[in-house]
Amino acid sequence: MGVSGSGKSTVGAALAQRLRVPFGDADDFHPPANIEKMTAGHALDDDDRYPWLEAIGDWLAEHHDGGVMSCSALKRKYRDQLRRHCPEVQFLHLAGSPEVIGRRQASRPGHFMPPSLLASQFETLEPLDSDEAGVVIDVDQNIDAIIDTYVARTAGQDSHR
Numbered sequence: 001m002g003v004s005g006s007g008k009s010t011v012g013a014a015l016a017q018r019l020r021v022p023f024g025d026a027d028d029f030h031p032p033a034n035i036e037k038m039t040a041g042h043a044l045d046d047d048d049r050y051p052w053l054e055a056i057g058d059w060l061a062e063h064h065d066g067g068v069m070s071c072s073a074l075k076r077k078y079r080d081q082l083r084r085h086c087p088e089v090q091f092l093h094l095a096g097s098p099e100v101i102g103r104r105q106a107s108r109p110g111h112f113m114p115p116s117l118l119a120s121q122f123e124t125l126e127p128l129d130s131d132e133a134g135v136v137i138d139v140d141q142n143i144d145a146i147i148d149t150y151v152a153r154t155a156g157q158d159s160h161r
Contacts, residue, residue, distance in 0.1 A: 001073035002094035003121035005105030007139050007146070008070035011094060014143050015150065016068035024063075026071035029055045043120045046077075053078055057085030074124045079132060091134030092150050098122055100140050 002008055009025050016023035030038075034048050044052075056071055060082060073079045073091060082089055096104075098118065105118060128134045135153045137146050 001071060001079070001091050001134075002096075002139070003072065003074065003101055003125060004118060005101045006094040006096055007104065007143070008072070008094060011092070011139075011143055011146050012068045012070035015092070015147050018147055018151070019066065019068065021066040021068060022063055024056070024059050024067065024069040026052070026056050026069060029059070038117065041117065043117055043124075049078065050081075053081045054085075057082045060086035060089055072121070074121060075126045076129060076132075079128075089133070090154065091128055091132060093128050093134060093136040094139045094146070095127075095136050096139040104139070 009027065012025070013023050029052055031051065034044055034052060037044060037048065053071075056069060060067065060069060064086075071082070073082065079089075079091060102118060128136060135150060137149050139146065
């Protein structure tokens with residue numbers, strides 16, 4: 001989880017490969033209307049996100065043997081919606097400063113999420129609460145270090161979700 005440009009897709013795919021489980025990218029679950037709205041520079045609202053999160057939750061539930069899904073999951077209520085489908089889901093919050101994320105986002109030409117929406121993503125972000133299964137890792141390091149840190153912090157847990 002994390003704001004646009006935090007590395008969710010890249011880290012998620014690498015983590016899934018490391019854990020030898022399927023990977024899903026939440027961006028692929030957006031209906032065309034959501035992509036058009038974001039491309040036009042408009043933030044999604046909760047009504048836009050609800051069916052998208054339902055589809056992601058269905059994917060999580062279908063992968064009961066494990067899987068990694070990249071998803072912004074910026075608000076607690078979004079994570080709660082995913083947990084209704086898959087109660088054992090764990091979150092990896094890829095955290096970084098607006099400056100670090102802005103630099104990363106600038107290096108992604110052609111992505112449908114324009115940099116102008118980054119500020120609204122940070123305003124929307126609700127960090128993991130202490131009662132939520134997951135870890136927070138700083139993204140200002142290489143992908144292998146992020147994955148190594150996640151695997152070390154979740155050793156002994158069912159970290160395949």
